[in-house]
Amino acid sequence: MSKIPVAVLAATGAVGQRFVQLLADHPWFEIAAVTGSARTAGERYGDSVRWILTEPMPEAVANLVVQPTEPNLDVPVVFSALPTVEARELEPAFASAGYAVVTNASAYRMTENVPLLIPEINPEHTALIPRQQERCGWPGFIVASPNCSTTSAVLPMHIFDRAFGLRAALITTMQAISGAGYPGVSALDIVDNIVPHIPGEDEKLENEPRKLLGRMSGGELVLAELAISAEATRVPVRDGHLAAVSVRLEEQATPEEAIEALRAWQPPAIAAELPSSPAQTLVYRDEADRPQPRLDRSNGAGLAWTVGNVRRCPVLDLRYMALTHNTLRGAASGAILNAELLVAQGIIPRP
Amino acid sequence: MSKIPVAVLAATGAVGQRFVQLLADHPWFEIAAVTGSARTAGERYGDSVRWILTEPMPEAVANLVVQPTEPNLDVPVVFSALPTVEARELEPAFASAGYAVVTNASAYRMTENVPLLIPEINPEHTALIPRQQERCGWPGFIVASPNCSTTSAVLPMHIFDRAFGLRAALITTMQAISGAGYPGVSALDIVDNIVPHIPGEDEKLENEPRKLLGRMSGGELVLAELAISAEATRVPVRDGHLAAVSVRLEEQATPEEAIEALRAWQPPAIAAELPSSPAQTLVYRDEADRPQPRLDRSNGAGLAWTVGNVRRCPVLDLRYMALTHNTLRGAASGAILNAELLVAQGIIPRP
């Protein structure tokens, strides 16, 4: 099969670079265009970017000329690493011009009829796309990935919801510095310190899971009935968002039953067969001191959830710790997996 | 007033050193003896200790000869920095020999009739001492300080309990490496990492506040009726334990009312007048990103609580973040404050 040409919007930033690196050898996609700000447009990508990844810059992309972020690119699919403000303006312009917009930005995550997707959790939400196209009068469409902090906490919530019914979740996150982009967090703010607040993050954590765990009904998405309380903190860790979560369930479950539900869970077949899908989506560790960011963030090439320490919560019902790699599963890799799902479902046509 | 001679038990360890440093210029106490292990006994203190504090070692103490930890010291008061196992055996021996044992160890914290003290919270619990002496047949006695993680979370719990009634608390801590003593945590375990488990710590956090918030009734201590769920983690921060707490109250309170209760709170007069008592025991910060360990751990010379980000909890009732310095308020300074309280109450006689 020949590959689907794609563009990366805002390819010079931290998330954009990750898209570029991950798509370099992708079996289905091929980078045909990269866009950047007015300042970098017209330059060779390799000259315009301050490359911050340890993996080398793919040579084919280094030689592309950076284009302005305008909907006149010769590709059917764009991966958006745009900052929120620009995403708000430009993503609809691309959808309106017929592009499939696969975004990592927050601008349209909670917008009606925009699927907020994790292929292993809610692949059926792509059924919202025709309605989105119809309501907006767009030939193209937007699909979004959740915030990286939401991602870390949400898979066990989903599994417990299916197994026992989920009524509430109380979340405290410890988030890595790479989540703030580059240059992002000043070293003076975080070395030997914790910053117990990340603007806007608590709200995302309190809202996005309700959409991810929602159910399709009559072509509409019904948000999950679910109270969530969240507190996001920034800690001196490079990569890997750790979430301490307590949940209240509809049906009582012992920790042993909950662990059994986690271990027994399998992603839907369509998700499991995607090319980037990890061999094991959820790794449960029995040791009391896991997951740890440094030891577990790279599980499944950064696409696996690692969960541990499920035990009784004396206030709600169960507690657990969950971890994902925030720039891979929580950002670029997660969005690529969404695009793969759209191809597998036939929504993005194969060439 | 001439000073009360005191001894520091296990004076060469991390907490023992802190006792030595803090007592160097104390207005009421004077170090007359230091004890150590069989290995160091007989050596000059200055030669036997690997001093890990930035403050210089007090010269008068450096010249003391380390004594074995046996109840034949010529002082009425001993500060115990003993490890738990040794504390379990030796602290009763000292109490039985007539010493006032002011301990930082966990061995007897939850033991009936042993006051678990924070002078600003429950100074009246020293009324348990005569009962302890009677039941054990001891001329001396033991009073204990809570665990450093308990300390960080508990003052707002106490204030909310008095103001609105406290029914439950859900706590996630981010604890500093100095809490594990020296050498304690391996750098390989914590640089660029979080260890989401500290053995025994969750249990302490779930039990000790019930005793601290208990009420004296007919000479007995009645534990507070209170469900607590705790998860303790270790983060790459040198000093300062941060606790993210959600509470359920008996009477509804808005965040504004809760903040007002925190700001209006004053410690009991007897606590406020102790020589080590900070000018301001509770510092409330309005900024959403406070308290931060590095910026707030030294408030009140390390004896203040810093609290911030009180807001509505969508699952329980209120959330907040609280911080204390774990080796000062949470360990040595806290125990010294307990000894000062005993002097102020006349339980330890002035010379």
Next chain:
Amino acid sequence: MSKIPVAVLAATGAVGQRFVQLLADHPWFEIAAVTGSARTAGERYGDSVRWILTEPMPEAVANLVVQPTEPNLDVPVVFSALPTVEARELEPAFASAGYAVVTNASAYRMTENVPLLIPEINPEHTALIPRQQERCGWPGFIVASPNCSTTSAVLPMHIFDRAFGLRAALITTMQAISGAGYPGVSALDIVDNIVPHIPGEDEKLENEPRKLLGRMSGGELVLAELAISAEATRVPVRDGHLAAVSVRLEEQATPEEAIEALRAWQPPAIAAELPSSPAQTLVYRDEADRPQPRLDRSNGAGLAWTVGNVRRCPVLDLRYMALTHNTLRGAASGAILNAELLVAQGIIPRP
């Protein structure tokens, strides 16, 4: 004595804040004005600044209105924390308008007739001031402090120069993140990493000591004949610049003789009596593993040099390690000490 009113130029930045904090209770100086950028001018200082120090902002200064950085301030002395580019333009304007400009900026450090001062090393260099005034036609003048990395290495160089003659120095520094200001270094660049280059820093290290160690001759400053090789690196340490130095001497000296020279050295009387002068300017530590940034940076309230590990260098003659606090001795405190020297010498008149 009533105090000398002073202004802090660029008072909202990292170094400016440090000036404000240190001058709050100064016995000789009193802040009468603070200046800032066009953006902040006109605002209350307390509202315009993102305060990054752990010490609280002095209230009297918080209530000052930020003024534009223009030479119409009603003070005789200005402390400059201006960025290099602005310093280049504005400092002569102030000198030309009659102000004593005590600067921490690099713009004029190597300019002829501008004294580059460390009071303990070269207080006699202030004799350049009249010549500066004459040549430039200024009623005021500029005196400069050396770069923070130069400062850390230079005091033992000076002492060895006086004792044995210094012919060459080979320096490798390990510099703290606070040396780059705020926000300065991105956490992603420095957590679990070293950046082995700081733009412009090697040149400063290779040039400034030649001026500091120069001698006055016939009213002119003769630079020291001295070859210096320097490599500056940035390490994940908050505060404290550590320098590993090898020196070649004119007269052979054993490590023991060199240590004796360090221990015997006393600052000139005029420097020792300045109000900010530390009780002990040079602390020599015998332990092989000192100086350490965390343990030694605060010696002498951040104004002392800590030196250790003097030993034979198999390639040159001697090696040593030296440390100073980069934002105190190496920046704001050092400049304040320079101003105190000017008062003590009668160059800045007392009121």
Next chain:
Amino acid sequence: MSKIPVAVLAATGAVGQRFVQLLADHPWFEIAAVTGSARTAGERYGDSVRWILTEPMPEAVANLVVQPTEPNLDVPVVFSALPTVEARELEPAFASAGYAVVTNASAYRMTENVPLLIPEINPEHTALIPRQQERCGWPGFIVASPNCSTTSAVLPMHIFDRAFGLRAALITTMQAISGAGYPGVSALDIVDNIVPHIPGEDEKLENEPRKLLGRMSGGELVLAELAISAEATRVPVRDGHLAAVSVRLEEQATPEEAIEALRAWQPPAIAAELPSSPAQTLVYRDEADRPQPRLDRSNGAGLAWTVGNVRRCPVLDLRYMALTHNTLRGAASGAILNAELLVAQGIIPRP
């Protein structure tokens, strides 16, 4: 070709684990035995070890029973990760019993007739082995790897020696915490700090390069005539030893000529063809701020040297920065490469 069975001595420690992980899929070697202390002998390896690597423990090894470290193992080759004191006693016992001992320990590095090997630098030094066997009366033999700090600095020294003649080197290292093993460095000693001394390390750095750069003459090894001055420091970096080096040359060379010599250098053919040999042994980076530990330590799967910032030294002749991964090239991978060399040279027979 069937594989050569090997044993790992002291397989449960930090270096031992790395040997186990790296040999798991080795094309020439296969782990047939692992040894440990009296405490762990008899246990299943998987149960006896506290695994500290992020890579999973190889299952085949996990099921081996830990044996005591005695020369009765059914393998021809042993990889020694023994602590120095035990290596001193046990490695000769193994050599005397006929084993090829490939060691990472320091005990016999500088011993006459024990080759101290880096295959890319001095593969011809294995000619010492017959003389070692003859003098000691051993059917087996010992070959050693240099200290991890020596390794980081030495390849450019070798290249410059061959190209221009090397007369002196002045080295300051910034070494990672993993170099001290596990638990090794206490977090309290290194977070926000540098420890400017590592016991014994300066001596190794000052001696080992003279052996590595020595020349065989009449069957004897003649040490290089070379003055070395070294200062080793420990910095808060997980992996990767960085060395700042100044060299004096016999023939003058410009930085450009030196860089050209580095770029033109190729390892000897026998080294380049070893199975673990990296595609590029020396990576020269043009950017002034490289090499950086985090960005460059994994070059060549942790077996490459990364060098940068070659420039004129105003005191000696040239300066440069060099980096290697201390637990890979500097320890386990380096020793495995040595064993591969012995096989390629026919000294260890293929099965």
